[in-house]
Amino acid sequence: MLKYINKNKSLQNRFIKYVQIDTQSDPQSPTVPSTEKQKNLGKVLVAELLEIGVADAHLDEYGYVYATIPANTDKQVPVICFCSHMDTSPDCSGLNVKPIVHENYQGQDLVLPDDNSVVLKMKEHHDLKDQIGNDIITASGTTLLGADNKAGLAEIMEAAAFLMQNPEFKHGTIKILFTPDEEIGRGVDKVNIEKLGADFGYTVDGETLGSIEDETFSADGAVLTIKGVSAHPGFAKGKMESAIKILSDVISSLPADCLSPESTELKEGFIHPVTISGNVEQAEVRFILRAFNDEELTANGELLDATVQNIIEDFPNASYELKITEQYRNMKQVLDKHPQIIEIGIEAIKRAGITPKQQSIRGGTDGSRLSFMGLPCPNIFAGEHAFHGKQEWASVQDMEKAVETIVNIAAIWEEKA
Missing domain, CATH: 3.40.630.10 (Zn peptidases)
Structure with a gap:
């Protein structure tokens, strides 16, 4: 041949x-x-x-x-x-x-x-x-x-x-x-x-x-937008709710010993922030969500949403929007x-x-x-x-x-x- x-x-x-x-x-x-x-x-x-x-x-x-x-x-x-x-x-x-x-x-x-x-x-x-x-x-x-x-x-x-x-x-x-x-x-x-x-x-x-x-992987993308409250930093006590700091709290509250690229292998999925931008009044972070089955992928999105809800409770005048979109399966x-x-x-x-x-x-x-x-x-x-x-x-x-x-x-x- x-x-x-x-x-x-x-x-x-x-x-x-x-x-x-x-x-x-x-x-x-x-x-x-x-x-x-x-x-x-x-x-x-x-x-x-x-x-x-x-x-x-x-x-x-x-x-x-x-x-x-x-x-x-x-x-x-x-x-x-x-x-x-x-x-x-x-x-x-x-x-x-x-x-x-x-x-x-x-x-x-x-x-x-x-x-x-x-x-x-x-x-x-x-x-x-x-x-x-x-x-x-x-x-x-x-x-x-x-x-x-x-x-x-x-x-x-x-x-x-x-x-x-x-x-x-x-x-x-x-x-x-x-x-x-x-x-x-x-x-x-x-x-x-x-x-x-x-x-x-x-x-x-x-x-x-x-x-x-x-x-x-099955894959979704997620965009989390936080709307905070801006105030002059010299007179911000009791007024400012920084969107940047809220986002930071969300990211730091996600599991570090699992569900992150740095700590997973084989068939383990993750929630991974890839870009962050914004200011005190409004900030945005983009995530990629990955898992090998669709049920786990859905659960990862729900965990991200629950984490945001838990953090945002401490900021009564702030709000958030989480958009999750399908990328591939x-x-x-x-x-x-x-x-x-x-x-x-x-x-x-x-x-x-x-x-x-x-x-x-x-x-x-x-x-x-x-x-x-x-x-x-x-x-x-x-x-x-x-x-x-x-x-x-x-x-x-x-x-x-x-x-x-x-x-x-x-x-x-x-x-x-």
Whole structure:
């Protein structure tokens, strides 16, 4: 059987090209995409798809890339979509990324040259122990790398090139979807599912080699607004009720030994304040609420509301408003109805010579919402690690295995049709 080979370092060359294009999304922006610069990468991807012969590749007005690799078999095969996102996290700069390839890694500390205080150590990055002899890509110490999710972009592009260049490799219709704004929770807001026309999908946005994730958090967002009472600070006794201090009391009254990101792991959820702003008269805090089942998620929202009510009782002239909105739900609720998606993903990983790791992810992907939009969509590994920060890294060899897995998925769906 034909097998993907990373000829002339084409995979890392694609990846290095993509990470140097600034695509940071902006949660404060009302536009779609949230930053126009995300389209710069979209245009590059479309041009490359057209160059390899994917004739319908295009970028729409919202910054989404759609493309179709036609079937080359007479079998009736389900249409499979591969999806990655183009934006990088607002948490760390993605401007002027300088990627560095550390060839033949031997377990040493990786000191990043533009900021010697940024050091990747095996004792802190446990997956590095499995990378001896591999090639590690980092940024230079002043930015994130952008492996989340440009590793996935490069891998899908490599797989697309392989399928287009090897028509004897049989597969059904393959759809490609590249999204903006995943990092700010809006990655599929403007996806046209009917236009996409896929039956099942796989996001390529995972971490450890061999992982396939069929379960995510269920997620809500919460905005708490406190209206206090302002007064001149020199004459405020018995009058001022500071919205800032009330908010501080609310946050400090939430559980610290549980229900916070710093104290939870595995299947434990949390209530996490992410931004705070305001003044004495009015202040606002935004939370993210996370849990693996909807009942626990609801309970977390109720606990937050009860905490606010308890605090506000001590401030008779103050008031509050708590708005909780749905963000996404645990995709396992959908994927359990379509076990063949995971079964084929696991078989594809095995054929790449890897031990599969079926697991949950303490986060969400575009696949979380796509699954509830009619496109059941687990997440497979991309070889990206330590996302959203200056210590982010990716393994070239793991990325190669991700390409091989994508190609295997396409082949197995055709075989089983």
